[in-house]
Amino acid sequence: MEPILECRDLTKKYGSKYALYNLNLSLERGQIVGLLGPNGSGKTTLIKLANSLLHPTGGQILINRTEPGIETKKVVSYLPDRNYLGRHMRVDEITAYYNTFYDNFSMERAAKMMDALDIDRRARLSSLSKGTLEKVQLILVMSREAKLYILDEPIGGVDPAARDYILQTILTNYNENATVLISTHLISDIENVLDHVVFLQEGQLVLSESVDEIRTQHGKSVDTLFREVFKC
Amino acid sequence: MPWELDNDRPIYLQLMERIQHDIISGVYKPGDKIPSVRDLALDAAVNPNTMQKALSELERSGLLYSQRTSGRFITDDEKLLKKMKMDLASEHIHQFFEQMHHLGFSDDETLEMIQDVLRREQYGTDS
Structure with a gap:
């Protein structure tokens, strides 16, 4: 089957600095993929290129065989690494807004997750704690029936119990043909739910392998391998 | 409760061992139907593809067999x-x-x- 995301010699320069350099990468459908790398390795740049928030300096990035744009936004559900919602809105308002905006949004799924996490629908976003706001954003993103979910640091700000629920949410809601790309530093927390990991360093691919392959070959966890590869 | 897994060995192997252990120790009885891949994966808090791989391997070893429409069963080969x-x-x-x-x-x-x-x-x- 065609990969859901493909990079061919993908290059992005900011001024004279390369954020990504000749990156070749392809992600299969139906997988949960960890996008890992130290700070400044190009993870968020790659994610922004995939969402057409940035444009390549060279090379190509394709989603579902198409360059990122209006068409790909229909099939990509994206969680940015910062708050992007109107702070003045209430939780139920933003949910209705998403429902209007996206054809593939499921009110039912959103309601179920909000109940499970005890989120007050009448609360204004500006009144929510950082962790609760992150939960709301993730719920909105995971309530869409997408082909590719791109989650930039989805679990950084929430407590360990909510983290478990969120991982469970990701496991429950993605379907077998969808791919979830998760960028995070909390490797050991998500290692068991990943199929595949991608290591980036200074804008280049260091490794792209399945979790069990890494454990078989190296006899160690992805977390340990990461600490060795990127030792400071 | 997520299953307890070591972090230095392949996950699918550990899932196989756990299910094998559950069968031998009688959590599942011979001939029993086992839960779906998705439910088992959720229970263990692992990726469904990994659980799928573990079950396929157990099927290959003869411990499980699948019936096309009704799911996977434990062998009754004593x-x-x-x-x-x-x-x-x-x-x-x-x-x-x-x-x-x-x-x-x-x-x-x-x-x-x-x-x-x-x-x-x-x-x-x-x-």
Whole structure:
């Protein structure tokens, strides 16, 4: 089957600095993929290129065989690494807004997750704690029936119990043909739910392998391998 | 509760061992239907593809069989189950002796110590 995301010699320069350099990468459908790398390795740049928030300096990035744009936004559900919602809105308002905006949004799924996490629908976003706001954003993103979910640091700000629920949410809601790309530093927390990991360093691919392959070959966890590869 | 998994060995292998263990210890009975891949994956808090791989491997070993429309079942081949149990037991015994070797005890010494411990336990319960 065609990969859901493909990079061919993908290059992005900011001024004279390369954020990504000749990156070749392809992600299969139906997988949960960890996008890992130290700070400044190009993870968020790659994610922004995939969402057409940035444009390549060279090379190509394709989603579902198409360059990122209006068409790909229909099939990509994206969680940015910062708050992007109107702070003045209430939780139920933003949910209705998403429902209007996206054809593939499921009110039912959103309601179920909000109940499970005890989120007050009448609360204004500006009144929510950082962790609760992150939960709301993730719920909105995971309530869409997408082909590719791109989650930039989805679990950084929430407590360990909510983290478990969120991982469970990701496991429950993605379907077998969808791919979830998760960028995070909390490797050991998500290692068991990943199929595949991608290591980036200074804008280049260091490794792209399945979790069990890494454990078989190296006899160690992805977390340990990461600490060795990127030792400071 | 997520299943407890080591982080230095392949996940699918550990899932296989866990399910094997559950079958041998009677959590699942011969001929029982096992939960779906998705439910098992959620229960274990692992990726469904990994669970799928573990179940396929168990199917290959004959411990599970699948019926196209109704799901996966535990084998009712008692001989196979018994063999699996014996294999697992002898694996445990080998590991134990190996650890005793590391501590510097010969097989004979180890055996003697085991008998000692058993005798003392019996004596303890008798009195």
